[in-house]
Amino acid sequence: MGLLDGKVGLVVGIANERSYAWHISKSLIEHGARCAFTHLPGDRNHARTSRSIEALGVQNPWLKSLDAGKDEDLDAVFAAYAESFDRMDFLIHSIAFAERDLLQPGKFVTTPRAAYLSAIDISAYTLLAMAARAKPIMAKSGGGSILGMSYYGAEKVVPGYNVMGVAKAALECTSRYLASELGQDKIRVNQISGGYLRTLASSAVGGTGTMEDVVAEKAPLRRNVEGADVGKTAVYLVSDLSSGVTGEVIYVDCGVNILGA
Ligand SMILES: NC(=O)c1ccc[n+]([C@@H]2O[C@H](COP(=O)([O-])OP(=O)(O)OC[C@H]3O[C@@H](n4cnc5c(N)ncnc54)[C@H](O)[C@@H]3O)[C@@H](O)[C@H]2O)c1
Secondary structure (H helix, E strand, O other): OOOOOOOEEEEEOOOOOOOHHHHHHHHHHHOOOEEEEEEOOOHHHHHHHHHHHHOOOOOOOOEEEOOOOOHHHHHHHHHHHHHHOOOOOEEEEOOOOOOHHHOOOOOHHHOOHHHHHHHHHHHHHHHHHHHHHHHHHHHHOOOEEEEEEEOHHHOOOOOOOHHHHHHHHHHHHHHHHHHHHHHHHOEEEEEEEEOOOOOOOHHHOOOOOOHHHHHHHHOOOOOOOOHHHHHHHHHHHHOHHHOOOOOOEEEEOOOHHHOOO
């Protein structure tokens, strides 16, 4: 028997097989969950996400186009989900965006207003936007677990992380306010603060070239985080094992965040 047998939910954020959302989905599926998915609009994005889902062993996936920056897309995806499924036990928010040029050491002070707002919109506001649409579906079936992905740059300055650090701070705070309001509907909201993993999104951050070597040398566990480490914590946060946990940020980073230098 799997820990997540009978559970079904929506995963937003698979770009390819390196995506944190892909590793999370793999772990959830291994423990018995059924996942519905979205992809960024466009044929190439559709093809890339489809291939990655196929690699998860999912046949005929539920897969819809979603630009999370557009309310009409969000409305359409959640309405379609509610037509296809009578429950939503989990929602995985694993998306972020900021302009690559601004994610370079020394460039934070150059961030224009529009780029700052857009980073917060896609990387943080969308958690609220999705939670609002998930709420009635989750509440109807007795509650659920909403999970997002954060990073240490929300708390401390990580060179090059810049406006994304601001967005992650907003994401973590948004998560706590959501947890506080949605708890009465038995909806839990948590974040995993993941360690550095080479993905499309993280390779946009300048100055990360030596990150893996530094982590392997300095992290308490003397290794870099793997997607499966985050996947396993996601299973815990989606499952009943974490029934009393909400509003938390859980580090899955091989211990890097505890170091002072
Ligand atoms: N890779 C890391 O080192 C690391 C560490 C900690 C946290 N995270 C976080 O994990 C999450 C997933 O990132 P990843 O590293 O797996 O990279 P990724 O590039 O594989 O995933 C990012 C996803 O965001 C999606 N996205 C961007 N803009 C979108 C929009 N407007 N609408 C819908 N989707 C949109 C992309 O399509 C992509 O699937 C992000 O929140 C990221 O900040 C990553």
